[in-house]
Amino acid sequence: xxxxxxxxxxxxxxxxxxxxxxxxxxxxxxxxxxxxxxxxxxxxxxxxxxxxxxxxxxxxxxxxxxxxxxxxxxxxxxxxxxxxxxxxxxxxxxxxxxxxxxxxxxxxxxxxxxxxxxxxxxxxxxxxxxxxxxxxxxxxxxxxxxxxxxxxxxxxxxxxxxxxxxxxxxxxxxxxxxxxxxxxxxxxxxxxxxxxxxxxxxxxxxxxxxxxxxxxxxxxxxxxxxxxxxxxxxxxxxxxxxxxxxxxxxxxxxxxxxxxxxxxxxxxxxxxxxxxxxxxxxxxxxxxxxxxxxxxxxxxxxxxxxxxxxxxxxxxxxxxxxxxxxxxxxxxxxxxxxxxxxxxxxxxxxxxxxxxxxxxxxxxxxxxxxxx
Amino acid sequence: xxxxxxxxxxxxxxxxxxxxxxxxxxxxxxxxxxxxxxxxxxxxxxxxxxxxxxxxxxxxxxxxxxxxxxxxxxxxxxxxxxxxxxxxxxxxxxxxxxxxxxxxxxxxxxxxxxxxxxxxxxxxxxxxxxxxxxxxxxxxxxxxxxxxxxxxxxxxxxxxxxxxxxxxxxxxxxxxxxxxxxxxxxxxxxxxxxxxxxxxxxxxxxxxxxxxxxxxxxxxxxxxxxxxxxxxxxxxxxxxxxxxxxxxxxxxxxxxxxxxxxxxxxxxxxxxxxxxxxxxxxxxxxxxxxxxxxxxxxxxxxxxxxxxxxxxxxxxxxxxxxxxxxxxxxxxxxxxxxxxxxxxxxxxxxxxxxxxxxxxxxxxxxxxxxxxxxxxxxx
Numbered sequence: 001x002x003x004x005x006x007x008x009x010x011x012x013x014x015x016x017x018x019x020x021x022x023x024x025x026x027x028x029x030x031x032x033x034x035x036x037x038x039x040x041x042x043x044x045x046x047x048x049x050x051x052x053x054x055x056x057x058x059x060x061x062x063x064x065x066x067x068x069x070x071x072x073x074x075x076x077x078x079x080x081x082x083x084x085x086x087x088x089x090x091x092x093x094x095x096x097x098x099x100x101x102x103x104x105x106x107x108x109x110x111x112x113x114x115x116x117x118x119x120x121x122x123x124x125x126x127x128x129x130x131x132x133x134x135x136x137x138x139x140x141x142x143x144x145x146x147x148x149x150x151x152x153x154x155x156x157x158x159x160x161x162x163x164x165x166x167x168x169x170x171x172x173x174x175x176x177x178x179x180x181x182x183x184x185x186x187x188x189x190x191x192x193x194x195x196x197x198x199x200x201x202x203x204x205x206x207x208x209x210x211x212x213x214x215x216x217x218x219x220x221x222x223x224x225x226x227x228x229x230x231x232x233x234x235x236x237x238x239x240x241x242x243x244x245x246x247x248x249x250x251x252x253x254x255x256x257x258x259x260x261x262x263x264x265x266x267x268x269x270x271x272x273x274x275x276x277x278x279x280x281x282x283x284x285x286x287x288x289x290x291x292x293x294x295x296x297x298x299x300x301x302x303x304x305x306x307x308x309x310x311x312x313x314x315x316x317x318x319x320x321x322x323x324x325x326x327x328x329x330x331x332x333x334x335x336x337x338x339x340x341x342x343x344x345x346x347x348x349x350x351x352x353x354x355x356x357x358x359x360x361x362x363x364x365x366x367x368x369x370x371x372x
Numbered sequence: 373x374x375x376x377x378x379x380x381x382x383x384x385x386x387x388x389x390x391x392x393x394x395x396x397x398x399x400x401x402x403x404x405x406x407x408x409x410x411x412x413x414x415x416x417x418x419x420x421x422x423x424x425x426x427x428x429x430x431x432x433x434x435x436x437x438x439x440x441x442x443x444x445x446x447x448x449x450x451x452x453x454x455x456x457x458x459x460x461x462x463x464x465x466x467x468x469x470x471x472x473x474x475x476x477x478x479x480x481x482x483x484x485x486x487x488x489x490x491x492x493x494x495x496x497x498x499x500x501x502x503x504x505x506x507x508x509x510x511x512x513x514x515x516x517x518x519x520x521x522x523x524x525x526x527x528x529x530x531x532x533x534x535x536x537x538x539x540x541x542x543x544x545x546x547x548x549x550x551x552x553x554x555x556x557x558x559x560x561x562x563x564x565x566x567x568x569x570x571x572x573x574x575x576x577x578x579x580x581x582x583x584x585x586x587x588x589x590x591x592x593x594x595x596x597x598x599x600x601x602x603x604x605x606x607x608x609x610x611x612x613x614x615x616x617x618x619x620x621x622x623x624x625x626x627x628x629x630x631x632x633x634x635x636x637x638x639x640x641x642x643x644x645x646x647x648x649x650x651x652x653x654x655x656x657x658x659x660x661x662x663x664x665x666x667x668x669x670x671x672x673x674x675x676x677x678x679x680x681x682x683x684x685x686x687x688x689x690x691x692x693x694x695x696x697x698x699x700x701x702x703x704x705x706x707x708x709x710x711x712x713x714x715x716x717x718x719x720x721x722x723x724x725x726x727x728x729x730x731x732x733x734x735x736x737x738x739x740x741x742x743x744x745x746x747x748x749x750x751x
Contacts, residue, residue: 268457271424276471276522277445286470290461 021084029079036071043068112352119345123338133346143347145323146330150308152239153246153326157307160247162300165254170284172255173262182259186252193249197316200245204231204317233322242324245313250306254299261292294369301362308355327351374435374448374525374558375400376421381430383416383582390416391582394430403552403559404588405573407566408606413582414562415530421560422451422528435525445474450519451528454535456511458503458518464490465499468518482521489520492551509540516548520555527559533568545571566607570595578603601736604656604729610693612656612729613703619648628655628730632699635676635723644740645730653739656729659693662705665720676723682713696721 043064050057073095080091122129137143168185172178188196205215209228213219218228232238265288273283289296311328314320320329327347335344376398383391391413398404406414419425421432423444432440439447450471458467465486472482490496493513503511512532519527532548533541549572552559563569569576570591578585578594586599591607598604604612617630619637626637626645635655637645645653668674683702684695691706694713705721713719730739 266455266457268453268455269459271422271444272451272453272457272518273459273470274424275422275444275449275451276518277474278470279445282474287459290459293461 022082025082026079029075029082033072033075033079036068036075040064040068040072115345115348118341119349121342123340123342125341129342133342134350136343137346137350142325143327143330146325146327149239149324150310150326153243153307153310154304156240157243157246157250157310158300158303160243161250161254161303162296164247164251165299166258166296168251168255169258169262170288172259182255185255188249189252191249193245193312194316196245196249197313200248201232201317204241206230206232232318232324235323238318238322239324242313242317245317246307246310250303254303257295257299258292261295262288265291294365297365298362298369301358301365304358305355305362308351308358327354375402376526376558376560377431377433377436378417378421379431379433381417381420381432382428383413383420383425384428389582391420391579394579394582394584396577396584396588398558398560401556401558403549403561403572403574404577405569405575406560406562406577406579407564407569408579408585410564411581412579414564414577414579416582417579418451418528418530418560418562421526422449423447448525449528450522450524450526451530452515452519452532454531456503456515456532456535458511458514460503463500463502464495464506464514464517467503467514468521471518471522485521485523486517489517492520492554493517493547508536509544512536512544513547516551520551525558527557529559529561531563532561533563534565541568548572567609570607576607578606580606597738597742598729599738601654601656601731604731604738608658610659610704610706612658613662613705614654614656614731615701615703616652616733617655618652619645619650622649628653628728630655630701633678633701633723635678635725635728638673638725638728641728641730641740648730648732648739652733654731654733654736656731657723657727659704659706661724661727662696662703662707663722663724664707664711665722667708667710668722672722672724673726674722676725677720678723679718679720682715682717682719684715685713694719 043060047057047061047064076095077092080088080095083091118125119133120128120130168181172181175181191199202214203216204218205213206218206228207213207215209222213222213228215228215231217231222228231241234241269287269291270283273287278286309328310326311332314324314326314329315332318324320326320333325333328351331344331347331351334340334347338344376396378394378396378398381391381394381396382389390411394413394417396404406417408414416425420427421434423439423442427440431438434447434449459470462470468486468489469482472485477485486499487496490499493516495510495513495517498506498510498514503514506514512535515532529548533544536544545568548559548561552572561568561572573591575588576591576594577588580602586594586603589597594603594607598607598612601614605614615628615630615633617628617633619626620629621627621637624639624642626642626649628635628637663669663672665674665677678698680696680698682694683697686693686695687709689709691709692711694705694707694711696703696705696719707721711719731737732739
């Protein structure tokens with residue numbers, strides 16, 4: 001008993017824990033950090049000057065990269081640990097969060113700011129043009145068409161994804177074949193948008209009526225003795241045919257989240273509603289829907305962001321022609337095809353601003369559900 | 373208001389039979405408690421009455437109408453769930469009004485009924501809150517209120533008190549009893565707690581493995597005259613003590629011989645036990661019928677004395693619970709609070725043989741016929 005008390009009394013006197021600095025430890029850590037920095041520098045020089053790629057260099061690069069990060073963390077941590085308590089508490093968070101934030105700043109914030117800057121300049125960023133690019137964005141006929149199409153994508157695409165996802169989740173929940181059905185519907189999620197677009201391009205493929213049809217839709221039409229249609233040039237319906245691809249892919253995502261949410265509704269609640277006098281449909285709308293409201297909002301906003309950003313489907317299937325262009329394809333066309341950097345940047349900024357409110361709402365919702 | 377009748381009700385889940393050929397005749401305005409250990413089929417029975425579970429075979433009648441294939445909403449019942457099952461996104465008012473709204477009750481009437489029920493349950497000031505903002509006891513009362521406003525023929529309650537703390541449970545128990553007296557409706561109440569069953573029920577139904585253990589009887593009847601060892605052991609707290617014994621002696625002088633514990637059989641049992649002479653039986657005695665020899669009331673025949681070893685002493689204030697051992701028997705008694713003993717003391721106790729229960733060892737059924745017993749009526 002006495003011994004214990006003594007130990008407790010003596011412990012604070014030794015070193016950094018008490019708020020005093022241990023100079024020995026500090027300088028050892030500092031030396032370690034210097035050694036690590038020198039080694040990293042030497043590694044950099046070696047990798048920069050070595051000619052050709054071989055296995056040895058690859059291994060060195062991996063050790064240099066992964067080991068370097070670990071060694072940096074370890075030594076900086078040791079350095080901070082040797083500081084007085086007050087400073088330790090202040091600095092440690094920066095050690096762990098700092099590199100990540102710095103990385104994000106470098107690859108996200110700076111490019112965004114640069115794009116914003118570029119959007120106020122002419123096509124080769126040599127002269128300031130004020131808001132001209134933005135004025136063009138909102139008056140150009142092509143852009144207006146893109147906005148219209150994007151709105152179509154936003155409402156029709158998101159609407160169908162959410163409604164189908166919810167419907168399938170509810171129906172599958174009662175089915176014996178739930179797992180198979182859900183797996184099949186989820187599967188398109190595993191394909192890239194480009195892959196899916198290629199698949200659907202075949203579905204919509206068109207050949208003149210005197211030639212054999214390789215597209216499923218036209219094969220069916222001609223099978224019934226009807227004229228084949230050139231689906232992807234059939235304005236304005238071709239936009240909806242493109243949206244089908246998005247619905248086909250994203251419904252699985254919505255379904256999986258809804259399915260999990262529906263399974264989370266306590267059976268007692270549904271039973272209480274049944275005893276209270278609700279029919280299946282009444283209890284679905286009065287109990288289930290409000291209960292999974294958070295998930296509905298999350299799925300809706302996530303899908304909405306996807307439809308606002310849509311690019312690949314349109315680019316692969318029509319290249320934005322025949323009245324199907326969207327903001328994403330317009331941006332790409334201006335920035336890379338026409339090399340009109342100022343105009344392209346302005347379109348990108350407009351898209352960014354359009355998505356932001358949805359994104360913020362989405363993040364708020366996730367936070368409410370303690371997603372992070 | 374209505375009676376509920378179960379005729380040969382059976383529930384099967386695949387090969388598993390959870391309720392077996394259950395016959396019950398629940399009277400109008402009766403408070404019937406279904407009690408039994410977990411998995412005995414009591415909740416399944418309640419859920420079948422509610423219509424939340426299909427009936428495999430048999431007939432279910434509410435107010436004389438066969439309702440086997442009638443949806444829960446058309447059975448005119450209300451149910452209080454163990455978890456309360458309050459709708460989390462609705463206010464207390466909306467929770468209580470939900471059932472009435474679905475039935476297109478006029479708004480004014482909904483308001484009136486909800487307010488009446490809220491007043492009765494003292495939750496009038498909570499009507500605007502969400503369930504999340506309520507304490508456990510308040511949620512429980514809202515769940516009761518939701519059932520009351522519907523003015524159903526039958527109330528079904530599935531362990532409504534099991535999520536409350538001990539003190540609140542006792543309070544709410546009384547409140548439900550009062551509510552029953554006031555509303556004058558049929559209540560079917562499921563619990564695993566025999567104290568709740570004893571204190572609230574008009575009649576108790578004891579179930580085990582889906583089988584009815586004894587004709588539904590009043591709590592006192594079940595306590596005084598259990599039909600078998602299961603009911604004897606389940607009803608009463610602390611539970612009845614059981615001793616494996618052999619009946620020895622002849623004619624009028626029979627003795628229950630359980631090794632170190634030997635008690636003489638009162639003459640009123642002789643006729644029923646004649647067939648068991650020389651055979652093994654189990655006799656049971658409740659803890660309150662074993663008394664400290666020094667404080668045994670004068671009206672008790674004090675001739676059946678046993679010297680026992682004290683294991684544990686639990687003073688309860690009004691009385692003392694003592695865990696005893698004698699030979700290889702361990703048992704319990706409730707004795708006068710004047711008894712001052714410590715563990716490992718020796719104590720002489722008296723078995724009140726007027727309150728013996730004797731069971732067939734094989735069938736576990738009572739060997740005594742109800743009509744042959746004239747027990748002195750004293751606690």
